Structures are given as structure tokens and as C-alpha cells.
Amino acid sequence: MMMRRDRDKLVLVMLKQTAGPRHLRVKNCFGMLLAPGRNLRQSDMHLLEMKSAGQGQHNPRVFVIEARWNPGAWNFEVLNTETPRDTRVFMSVAVDVTFEGLDESLRFIIECKARIFQQYERFWFPPRRAVSETYRLLARKTMNELSADPCNAIRDDQLKVVIFESTTERERQLSSTAFDGDMERSPTRHMPTQLIHPANGSDSDSDEPLLSGSGDVCRECSEDRLAAWNEMIDLWKQTPEQRPYGLNSLIHDGIPDVLRGEVWLLLARIGPVQADLVQAYQMLLEKECPSEAIILRDIHRTFPAHEYFTEENDKGGQKALYRISKAYSLYDDEVGYCQGLSFLAAALLLHMPEEQAFCVLVRIMFDYGMRELFKTGFDALHLRFYQLQCLIKDYAHELYSHFQEIGIETHMYASQWFLTLFTAKFPLQMVFFIVDLFLAEGMNTIFHISLALLKDSNKELLHSDFEGILKFFRVNLPRKYRTEVAARELIHAAVKLKISHKRLSKYEKEWHELKRQEIESQDPLERAQRESQGLKEQILRLERENDYLARELVTSKICLQERLDTTEDQLETTLNQMIIKNRDCEELADRERKLREESEFIKQKCRDEVARLEEEYRRSEGVIVEYKKICTELGLASDEDKRQFRKLKRFIASKVSVCDRCSNELADCLDLSSNSQRPSSSLSTYDGEGSSVGSTTATNDTSAMHMMELVEKLQQYEQHIRQVELELAQTKLALVESQCQNQDLAHQMSVSTLLQNGSYSVNDNRPAWLRKTISSLREVAQAHGVTGSGFSSGSEENNVNFHSKFRQHQRSSSNASTTSTNHITNKYTGSQTDRR
Known part of the structure; x- marks a missing residue:
């Protein structure tokens, strides 16, 4: 379902009884409800404004309910936001009605996926296809016990609802039982943010395909196996141009994840010195790319389930992927950028730096013949489809007859296999095994893997109709190989298939002869009409691209104008700051000049003072x-x-x-x-002349x-x-x-x-x-x-x-x-x- 945002809408629901022994007439409708998501609770639904409810004018057995929907309300913000390309948002519409003769009301719920476009988007083919849902109602007649009169009992009989379920819900329950064991072993995946209220694991198994880049990769390796690989690599490095004996047998069991990047470089003959390609890569990054908008749009859907390529990752996985895609689109002018290259480049980036990944991508495209599939007209791709169809006829004739009977053509399921090398839908472990085998044996690996896939799913495909087969290829087939054991068994089965080059050359000659006969048998008028129709479709596509580019141009102009205004404001601010700084510099220069003058004055004063102090010192010395x-x-x-x-x-x-x-x-x-x-004693000296002389x-x-x-x-x-x-x-x-x-x-x-x-x-x-x-x-x-x-x-x-x-x-x-x-x-x- 395609819708424009910010536009009022009219939701119309028609109820019609398709079978049953008795016609149940709708008595009343309580209202219509709508909400984003699926598998919702009753409280999650939002009531819409009823416009009308009653029997149809042309068919009384059809009950028509109409309601107005204003998507600008806050509770419908998810359904009013433009969704990215190849992304859908789930929505659910419900009506509550009562029937005559039923003792309770019933709620009919329709779940669908919608894509929201901008407000002024133009649809070249108006989306008028209705979404339908089939319900199964089983009611049992009961007698009113309160009435004693049998006549009244017959008139008052009521129908009690025993079973009321939709076809989608019934299929979901059956698939839930079938896939319980697988989902217990399945890795956790992160759904895009646009899928509001994602379903549980069992529902996603039956409805949604695996996201690219999902699945766990086994990094364990025995010591004997690792020693054998190290010995093989050492021997290989001595003669890089010649592959060692026994290499293919080791590759059939898978390359150890720790050595996968180094072995891929040796298989692609990327030596340690690749100055020409690395230098060219650096130069190409400096150029402008005309496919830049397409690349930026595609890298967001490349390996979204792997953490290395998420927008929140700081390692720059998306930036590296963008640079490789841009560089190759400029390196190969004839092919340019084609959708599908980014998946192969992402697988290479998980094992080596971006420069080496670019060199390996160039070798795969030129030396392995992958670029021939992307050339104008896709003649080489149609040739591969014819060869695969002939191989299916030879190796699985019953499946070939079934495809022919129900109208399944090879390009309906194998185009992604050839263009992306199985990297877009299958789990990472299987993708790495396929790339190992492809680098070792070349383009014929795709035929081996394709035949092995078809033979392994032969029983499921034979019991499916047209839509079931397409859904099986899109959803169920990749899920069968989420484990390492299943992927390894598929590789072994593919290697055992014997497909000779003579047989493929024979098919190629037949295809060229059929093309020549088709050209000769074509009516000029019919050819002109076909070419005219092709040109009309091309004109429509170019007009859509023109509208998209016009919107991009307007958006770019607005962004550039905003950036210009911001830059001018920054420039004005910078000039004002520069004026202030210049003024400060002048003030500092004046201050410096004054300080110099003051310094000279102080120096002179100091010299005078020193002279005076010396003179005083000399005078003090004299004193x-x-x-x-x-x-x-x-x-x-x-x-x-x-x-x-x-x-x-x-x-x-x-x-x-x-x-x-x-x-x-x-x-x-x-x-x-x-x-x-006075001393009391005295010295008396008698010399014989008298005592008076001694006393004196x-x-x-x-x-x-x-x-x-x-x-x-x-x-x-x-x-x-x-x-x-x-x-x-x-x-x-x-x-x-x-x-x-x-x-x-x-x-x-x-x-x-x-x-x-x-x-x-x-x-x-x-x-x-x-x-x-x-x-x-x-x-x-x-x-x-x-x-x-x-x-x-x-x-x-x-x-x-x-x-x-x-x-x-x-x-x-x-x-x-x-x-x-x-x-x-x-x-x-x-x-x-x-x-x-």
C-alpha cells in the first residue's frame, strides 16, 4: 500500500459473506480503529471518526464502513513519516460489528504493509488495489432456556460463536509450530526502526526474509586444520602464481575465518605490492561521482543486520563501503555503479582493509567476468539464465516441468544469485563459503550452488504454487542454511555436481542461435511497438528519476543556503574577533614601547645608583x-x-x-x-733594741x-x-x-x-x-x-x-x-x- 504523508485519508472497509448455510446480516458497527504495527493489543488501537456505515447500494449483502483518518495526529506519527526505499511499515485496521442472531460482537482486523511517500509524490500507476482478509466463522445454535414456549424458543434461538479466526492468523500458528526448533537456534537480529511492533520470531520466519549480513560465523578451528592451512600458505607464498596441490580440497571444507582475508588475497592474485591499484583508489576518492546519491541510498540497506555496517557504529563500515562503491563506479566507466556491488564489497570489507577490498573487487569484476553481467542490455545475464534453465532441465527435470507448468521463470529467483553472488539474502556463514569456492573455481560456482539449492529444496518446491515458490525463494530458502553444518553440507553437495564446460558451451551456442532466430522472426511493426513500449517505460522511469533528482536538488540548495548563511555568520564573527585582536595587539605594542622606555630609564638610574654606592663604599672603607x-x-x-x-x-x-x-x-x-x-694580730719583731720599734x-x-x-x-x-x-x-x-x-x-x-x-x-x-x-x-x-x-x-x-x-x-x-x-x-x- 502506498500513501502520501500529511494528507487526510478515507478508510473504507467492506464486509461480505462468501459462503455458509445462512446469511448473517450486519446489525451495527461500533467503530473503526487503526494503529501502526501488527499483533497489537486492543488498547493499542485508536478510534477513527466514522463517516458512514450501512449496506452497499449495488449489493445489499455487502456492508460498507467509511471513516476519516487524519494522519497528522500524534498517535499516527509513524504512519505519517516518510519511509526509506525498500522499507515498509506495518499497519492494522479493525472494525467492531454485531450480527443478527449472534450473542456477541466480532472484531475484524486487517494487517498490511504500507510505504509512506512525501506529500506531493506523484503515482504514475494509482494504487487502487484493495487489501483483503478471509475470516472463518463457526457458530452453534443454542436454545433460550428462559422461554417455556417452544414457539418462542424457535424464535429466540441464538448462535454462539465457536471459532472465529483469520486465514493469516491460522497460517501463522501453523508456521509457528513448524519453526519452533529453528527459532530457538536462530541468532538475534535487529529489525529496521521503520517496522513498528515487529512480530515475534515465529511470525517473522513465515513473513519476513532474512536481513542481509545476518547469522553467526564460526571462528573455531582445530589445531591440525590450522597447521595444514599455515603450511599451505607458506608454500603458496613462495610461488604466488601457482596454486599448491591439495588447495581445492581444503577450500571445500571452508577457509578458517582467521585466515580467510589472507587466502582471498592469494586466490585473487593480489600481491603485497599493488601500488597501481592502491594509488588509483586514492586518486578516485578525490573525484566527484555522478552516482553518489544512489550509492548513499543503497549502503543503508547493505548488511543492516551486521553491527559493523550500522549507523551507530564508530568504526565507519558504511563510510568504507561508500568509498569502495564510489571508487569502482569511477574506475569502471562502462559499468559504473550497479545495485548488488555493495553486498559483495561489504563481504570483502569484513575480512580486509578497504584498499585491499577494492583490489579484490576489481579482480572479481574483470578477471572472473562478473562485470559482463552488468553491461547494458544484460545479454550475458540472460545467457546465464538460459544455461541454468537448461541445467535444471538436465539435472532436475521434474522440477523444470513444474516451473514451466506454473509459469516460474529463471530470472524470478536467480537474478540476485548471479548479480550479488548470493550475498544479499543468505546468512554470512554460507556467503563466506560461496565466496571461498567462487574465488577458487570461478563463475561456474554459481551454477553448482544454484543446482544444489534447487535439488535440496526439490520437495518443497514441487508442492508449492506460484506465489508459494516465490515466497519460498525469498523467505524460507535462506533460512534453511543458518547453521554451519547445513551450509557446509550444501557446499559439499554443490562440489559433487559434475557440470562440464562443453555442456555450458553447447548451451551458449543454443542461446545465441535462439536470439538470432528471434530477431529474424520478429515483425518490424511488432518490434517497433515493443521498442516503443520500452521507450515509454524508460521515459516514465526517467521522469521519476527526474522528479527524485529535482527534489534532491531543492533539498541540496536549501542545505547549501543554510550552510552559506552559517558560514557568513561565522565569517562576520571571525572578522569582529580579528578587529578586536588587532586592537589588542596595538595596545600591547604601546605598552611594550612604554615598558622599554621605563626599562631604559631604570637602567640609567641603576647605573647612577651603583656609581654612587661604589663611591660611598670607598669612603666607608677609608673611615x-x-x-x-x-x-x-x-x-x-x-x-x-x-x-x-x-x-x-x-x-x-x-x-x-x-x-x-x-x-x-x-x-x-x-x-x-x-x-x-684592722688585723688583730701583729708581727712583733725584736732586734734587741726595744719594744717601740717592733710596734711601729x-x-x-x-x-x-x-x-x-x-x-x-x-x-x-x-x-x-x-x-x-x-x-x-x-x-x-x-x-x-x-x-x-x-x-x-x-x-x-x-x-x-x-x-x-x-x-x-x-x-x-x-x-x-x-x-x-x-x-x-x-x-x-x-x-x-x-x-x-x-x-x-x-x-x-x-x-x-x-x-x-x-x-x-x-x-x-x-x-x-x-x-x-x-x-x-x-x-x-x-x-x-x-x-x-
């Missing part, structure tokens, strides 16, 4: 030298004073010791009389000892005074160091202030001494002219004051000592004078 000289002189003078003091001390001690009066006065002068103690001598010795103690205490006080003066000098030096540390802390504080204000960069690459100098200069500038020399001058002045005070203190101490000594000496002299 230090002079200070050391003064310290040396003071040390020498101090030593001399100590020596004189010790000498004077001995002299005073000797003089004072003889005078008690002088010693007492000295003790009073130093305020030590209260702390001093003992008194003098005691005074001398007391005087020495006083002098020692005076010396201790002088040492304490010197130690205090030394601590004072150390304190002043510590003060100078603390002032230097204060200056460093002030510098760090200024740097932190600059960091907070943003005028100083942490990532500044200038040396530390330069940054410190700059900050010092800024501090000086902030201090309004107070430079580092002021601090140095102040320090120097403090040092000079310290030195002068120190010398003054030494002089005062020396003077005090001298004065005290002179005073003591004078006193001592005075006491001596008095005594004298």
Missing part, C-alpha cells in the same frame, strides 16, 4: 681604616697607662706602707674605713696591705667601666644593624604595596637587584629627596660621634686616674713632710 688605626693607637696608649699605673701602684704601696696616717686618710677618701678591718713596724705593714686592697678594688672598678663602655659600643653596632634590617623591611613592604596596587608583576623576569634598586628609587622619590647618602652620612656622623666620645671617655678616665694618682701622691708626700 673603617681610620677607625682601626685609632683603635690601635688607643690600645697602645691603654697598655702604656696600665704599665705606668702598675708602676705607680707599687711606688705608692711602698710609700704608704710606712705611714699609718697616710693609709688612714686614703681609706677615708675612698670611704672604705667602715668596711675595712707592725702598724706600717698593716697599712700597706690595706692600701694594696684598695688599689685592687680601684682596678676592678676601672675594668667594669671599660666593660660597660664595650657593651655600649656593641649596642650602637646592633642599632646600626637594626636600621639596615628596617630598611629591608621597608623595601619588602613597598613591594607588597605595589603587588596589591597591580603595578608590580610577580612573574617579572628582571633580576632581584634591579627590582630592589627600582623600589629603593621609588622610596626615595616618595621621601622627597632623602637619598641613601643621607643615611650613610648620618651613620658616618654617628660613628664619628661614637669615636670622639670614646676618646673623650678614655681621656677623662686617664685624667681621672692621673688626678687621683697625683692626689694620692701629693697626700703621701705631704704626710711624709709632716712626719719629717
Whole structure:
């Protein structure tokens, strides 16, 4: 069924009783329902707006129901979406009716497949074919138990429904029972998204063909078999042009999947160095392809059941398939791109990179004669059909007679076998076995496989009618070989068939003779009419292609305009950003120039500051030298004073010791009389002259000892005074160091202030001494002219004051000592004078 989207539709259902002992008249129709999908629940159906329901005008026995359908409603979105080519969507229509004499209402459901076109699609042949469904109704008469009157019982009799089923449902149940075992072993397949509410496994077995690329591939291989193949490949690589002995026997059992790609390359004589084909492939990809739209449309239906070729796959299977198809269409100008090549290319891509797959595809098309089947007129393909028909007549005569009787022609089922090499419908395991055999033995492999398929299904085909045979070839035949065992048995049966080349050459000659006779026997008028009819069909096809290309052109123009607008917006945005960047560059250049000027100014200031600091350093060195000289002189003078003091001390001690009066006065002068103690014992020395002389001598010795103690205490006080003066000098030096540390802390504080204000960069690459100098200069500038020399001058002045005070203190101490000594000496002299 073909429908246009976004158009209101009128759904018409006619109920007609075709057989039965009694005519059941429709009493009422409750409504018509519609929904996408099949095998739906009652809640999945959606009620349509009823237009009319009643008996037909021309035939009262037909009950006609009409309803309006607005496909724009949200619940019919699936049935209002354009479907891709060769894809259909299921839909179900149901009507609920009641019959006179039946005790319950019945629901008639019709399931069909539809293709949705665009809103303005033109149909050259209007789709007016109706979808029909046959129902079987079995009712049993029951008597009304509530009526006691037999007459009323006869009038009130009702029919109770015993069986009510459709033909489709009955066939589905039968096929479900027959295929339960197969479906338990069948691999999981992914139905296209357009098939809403797909049926369960049993239903799909009877209704839907296998998707291309489906089926599991056995990758297990025994070690002995793998070792035999490795040995064969090593021997083969030594002489690639000559096939090793025993190769065909190994190929008949199938090539191990892990080695299949390498063996296919050797069978097709694709050496490791194929620079010409690989280079041509890369160059062809850069060219434009006139068949690009057709290729893009076909690759989406090539091996849809294999995960490598799905749109969600990130490995790029569809992209590689598109590139190979495009490259070959440009490589072979005479044939170009033909439907069916993509399936063979997909099978090659599953075992090798796309460059090698392209090389093998070229070898198959040219060296194996496959391209002859695609040439204009398809004469070579019709020749293969005639040869296969003759082989069926020779090897399966009963099946040939059955085909002739019901009108089955060879092209109805074998066209895909020849054009796609059995890759379009059969499971992958069988496809790989067939490609193995084809690369090993050539075109005749197709005849062997075809005869083996027909002989293996001879019984089913003989018991089927025209439609059953076509459905068997499309659906059931590929499903028989989903297992590796079944596929291997078919290959073995095909290899055992003996088809001689002489027989095929004989058939070829017969076909050419029949073509010649047909041309000679044709009536010119009939020939012209046939050619005219062919041209009309070609015109219709070209018009359809023209409409399709026109739609593609409009779509492309719209897409290109959108891309152009987007590009212009991006260009405008880029220009604005470039203007902003240029402005930023100019600002950065000005900033760089200012920084350069500031750097030169700072460098000059730094050089001046370094010169000043060097001059100050030299001046400080002179001060230090002079200070050391003064310290040396003071040390020498101090030593001399100590020596004189010790000498004077001995002299005073000797003089004072003889005078008690002088010693007492000295003790009073130093305020030590209260702390001093007179010794109680005295030394009495008798020299024989009298006791008065011994007493005087003992008194003098005691005074001398007391005087020495006083002098020692005076010396201790002088040492304490010197130690205090030394601590004072150390304190002043510590003060100078603390002032230097204060200056460093002030510098760090200024740097932190600059960091907070943003005028100083942490990532500044200038040396530390330069940054410190700059900050010092800024501090000086902030201090309004107070430079580092002021601090140095102040320090120097403090040092000079310290030195002068120190010398003054030494002089005062020396003077005090001298004065005290002179005073003591004078006193001592005075006491001596008095005594004298």
C-alpha cells in the first residue's frame, strides 16, 4: 500500500459473506480503529471518526464502513513519516460489528504493509488495489432456556460463536509450530526502526526474509586444520602464481575465518605490492561521482543486520563501503555503479582493509567476468539464465516441468544469485563459503550452488504454487542454511555436481542461435511497438528519476543556503574577533614601547645608583681604616697607662706602707674605713733594741696591705667601666644593624604595596637587584629627596660621634686616674713632710 504523508485519508472497509448455510446480516458497527504495527493489543488501537456505515447500494449483502483518518495526529506519527526505499511499515485496521442472531460482537482486523511517500509524490500507476482478509466463522445454535414456549424458543434461538479466526492468523500458528526448533537456534537480529511492533520470531520466519549480513560465523578451528592451512600458505607464498596441490580440497571444507582475508588475497592474485591499484583508489576518492546519491541510498540497506555496517557504529563500515562503491563506479566507466556491488564489497570489507577490498573487487569484476553481467542490455545475464534453465532441465527435470507448468521463470529467483553472488539474502556463514569456492573455481560456482539449492529444496518446491515458490525463494530458502553444518553440507553437495564446460558451451551456442532466430522472426511493426513500449517505460522511469533528482536538488540548495548563511555568520564573527585582536595587539605594542622606555630609564638610574654606592663604599672603607688605626693607637696608649699605673701602684704601696696616717686618710677618701678591718694580730719583731720599734713596724705593714686592697678594688672598678663602655659600643653596632634590617623591611613592604596596587608583576623576569634598586628609587622619590647618602652620612656622623666620645671617655678616665694618682701622691708626700 502506498500513501502520501500529511494528507487526510478515507478508510473504507467492506464486509461480505462468501459462503455458509445462512446469511448473517450486519446489525451495527461500533467503530473503526487503526494503529501502526501488527499483533497489537486492543488498547493499542485508536478510534477513527466514522463517516458512514450501512449496506452497499449495488449489493445489499455487502456492508460498507467509511471513516476519516487524519494522519497528522500524534498517535499516527509513524504512519505519517516518510519511509526509506525498500522499507515498509506495518499497519492494522479493525472494525467492531454485531450480527443478527449472534450473542456477541466480532472484531475484524486487517494487517498490511504500507510505504509512506512525501506529500506531493506523484503515482504514475494509482494504487487502487484493495487489501483483503478471509475470516472463518463457526457458530452453534443454542436454545433460550428462559422461554417455556417452544414457539418462542424457535424464535429466540441464538448462535454462539465457536471459532472465529483469520486465514493469516491460522497460517501463522501453523508456521509457528513448524519453526519452533529453528527459532530457538536462530541468532538475534535487529529489525529496521521503520517496522513498528515487529512480530515475534515465529511470525517473522513465515513473513519476513532474512536481513542481509545476518547469522553467526564460526571462528573455531582445530589445531591440525590450522597447521595444514599455515603450511599451505607458506608454500603458496613462495610461488604466488601457482596454486599448491591439495588447495581445492581444503577450500571445500571452508577457509578458517582467521585466515580467510589472507587466502582471498592469494586466490585473487593480489600481491603485497599493488601500488597501481592502491594509488588509483586514492586518486578516485578525490573525484566527484555522478552516482553518489544512489550509492548513499543503497549502503543503508547493505548488511543492516551486521553491527559493523550500522549507523551507530564508530568504526565507519558504511563510510568504507561508500568509498569502495564510489571508487569502482569511477574506475569502471562502462559499468559504473550497479545495485548488488555493495553486498559483495561489504563481504570483502569484513575480512580486509578497504584498499585491499577494492583490489579484490576489481579482480572479481574483470578477471572472473562478473562485470559482463552488468553491461547494458544484460545479454550475458540472460545467457546465464538460459544455461541454468537448461541445467535444471538436465539435472532436475521434474522440477523444470513444474516451473514451466506454473509459469516460474529463471530470472524470478536467480537474478540476485548471479548479480550479488548470493550475498544479499543468505546468512554470512554460507556467503563466506560461496565466496571461498567462487574465488577458487570461478563463475561456474554459481551454477553448482544454484543446482544444489534447487535439488535440496526439490520437495518443497514441487508442492508449492506460484506465489508459494516465490515466497519460498525469498523467505524460507535462506533460512534453511543458518547453521554451519547445513551450509557446509550444501557446499559439499554443490562440489559433487559434475557440470562440464562443453555442456555450458553447447548451451551458449543454443542461446545465441535462439536470439538470432528471434530477431529474424520478429515483425518490424511488432518490434517497433515493443521498442516503443520500452521507450515509454524508460521515459516514465526517467521522469521519476527526474522528479527524485529535482527534489534532491531543492533539498541540496536549501542545505547549501543554510550552510552559506552559517558560514557568513561565522565569517562576520571571525572578522569582529580579528578587529578586536588587532586592537589588542596595538595596545600591547604601546605598552611594550612604554615598558622599554621605563626599562631604559631604570637602567640609567641603576647605573647612577651603583656609581654612587661604589663611591660611598670607598669612603666607608677609608673611615673603617681610620677607625682601626685609632683603635690601635688607643690600645697602645691603654697598655702604656696600665704599665705606668702598675708602676705607680707599687711606688705608692711602698710609700704608704710606712705611714699609718697616710693609709688612714686614703681609706677615708675612698670611704672604705667602715668596711675595712684592722688585723688583730701583729708581727712583733725584736732586734734587741726595744719594744717601740717592733710596734711601729707592725702598724706600717698593716697599712700597706690595706692600701694594696684598695688599689685592687680601684682596678676592678676601672675594668667594669671599660666593660660597660664595650657593651655600649656593641649596642650602637646592633642599632646600626637594626636600621639596615628596617630598611629591608621597608623595601619588602613597598613591594607588597605595589603587588596589591597591580603595578608590580610577580612573574617579572628582571633580576632581584634591579627590582630592589627600582623600589629603593621609588622610596626615595616618595621621601622627597632623602637619598641613601643621607643615611650613610648620618651613620658616618654617628660613628664619628661614637669615636670622639670614646676618646673623650678614655681621656677623662686617664685624667681621672692621673688626678687621683697625683692626689694620692701629693697626700703621701705631704704626710711624709709632716712626719719629717
